[in-house]
Amino acid sequence: MKLPLGVIVFASGRDAERLVAGVPAAARSVREARRAGLSVCWVTAGAGWEPSAATRAEIDRLADGMDVHFGNGSALAVEGGFDRVAMIPGDRQPAAEAILRAIAEPDGITQADLVQVVPQEEANQVAGRMTAQGAESSRRLAAAARAVVRSTAKPTDGIVSRHLNRPISQAISALLLHFPGIRPVHATVGTGLIAAAMFASLLFWGATGLVVGAILFQAASIFDGVDGEISRATFRSSPAGAKMDSLVDAATNLSFLLGVAINLQMRGEVVYATFGYAGLVLLASGLVMIGRAAARSQAPFSFDVVKDHYRRQGTNGEPSRLMQGLTYLTSRDFFALAFALLIAFGLAPLVLALFAVAAGGWLVAVILALRPTQA
Structure with a gap:
């Protein structure tokens, strides 16, 4: 016909x-x-x-x-x-x-x-x-x-993202999309600027900077959704844009944890600062392993390689409930909000202790996930 x-x-x-x-x-x-x-x-x-x-x-x-x-x-x-x-x-x-x-x-x-x-x-x-x-x-x-903006949510959104971050980021996206010429990279740069202000607060404002930095970390977690929403709404998704977004995300996470450790060290909390530095070393080790495995297989670098591996271990390609729970607990939207709340209640040292434990567990998960690749 x-x-x-x-x-x-x-x-x-x-x-x-x-x-x-x-x-x-x-x-x-x-x-x-x-x-x-x-x-x-x-x-x-x-x-x-x-x-x-x-x-x-x-x-x-x-x-x-x-x-x-x-x-x-x-x-x-x-x-x-x-x-x-x-x-x-x-x-x-x-x-x-x-x-x-x-x-x-x-x-x-x-x-x-x-x-x-x-x-x-x-x-x-x-x-x-x-x-x-x-x-x-x-x-x-x-x-x-x-309707278009509502459709930009992702099925993989975590609990915090689905119920808190995404509604706010979509409201921001809806506003920005009224401006001709808006591009996903503008939102990515915005996230980077929030991260820079966060790191500066942690370094130079002492106890107050710790609270401000935690709030800005949560703000960056929310604003991080905007570039993806704009790209999906305007049909401008690209591998280069996704890679840049991932790099800004990683830099934001690392700079927050490093900034908290430096802040506590400057205020005499050396032991807890050491937890933070140890966690960063463990995290960096896992990232290096993922990067080397990606280079050997000539596949694009992805932070989701561990999630994807354990998702495949589930029934019919679906992750187990335990894996789903761990994925939610280790997702950026969850720990950004959790860390912000802990710091607001004066529990910044606990943040770094939890981070060190989580980073150690994540490194073990990376080793196990990449083991078939290395064989």
Whole structure:
């Protein structure tokens, strides 16, 4: 069956160029039409509308080679031999699956998204009806943006991240995605700046700096989710970005623990500071082992290699409840909040003691996980 021509209809150029979670609505709709398999697509948003240079660049990026035109698509339907036209309401931002359902339906319509597949001679009439319903387009586009941001959560989120960090980071992401040109790297740099302020507080503000540093460590843990949310919302995920994010995460974690140890040492708590330094040595040893194993196998470096190994040891590829519990307890979102609370209650020495024990256990887990690789 030949797929129909796609015609994406907006009530106005303003609606077509409105940012929906960081991406112009027209570009986001074009991407879904391409994912649905349509080879040719028109975008119409009122007489004489042409996309701005920024919107056109985003359309080109997300069209991925699909033939995209602007204006009334009915003439091309005839010239291109299309006997059917998929009328896609841009303000409803239907997903590719909804477009495919409409194509497969006998009457060519999905009630949820009002995607209609009609004979080419009816296309202009249907487009007129869609445009007339544009009074609600602003509300619909705002709802679509909220849905996109909500979808950026990860199934692997820990308990703290799911119930505390993620709601806050998504609120921050939703705000930042209103700004044209926002990129994941901007959020990654933001996390790095929070980490730098955290380390400075731990080094120079004594007991007060310890509390401020703990608060900033938790803030960095929350803000760390923003770059990933922006990348998923704007379709800008990349191996280089993921690697940079992982490096900033590691630097933040290490600088926090090192800063707490130095802070306690400067205040005469030498024994507890030593726990921190020992934990850092154990942690560094494990990271070196992971890095060497990755270099030998020519695989990308990943901090998740231990989790992945023990996940595979579970039933049907699912980790045991014990492993799930340990994963939650050793995840950054959990220990950042736990350490912040312990320090707030004056238990900073306990933080480093717990860290040293956890680092020793983690090193043993790394050795056991990499043993097959080394054999």
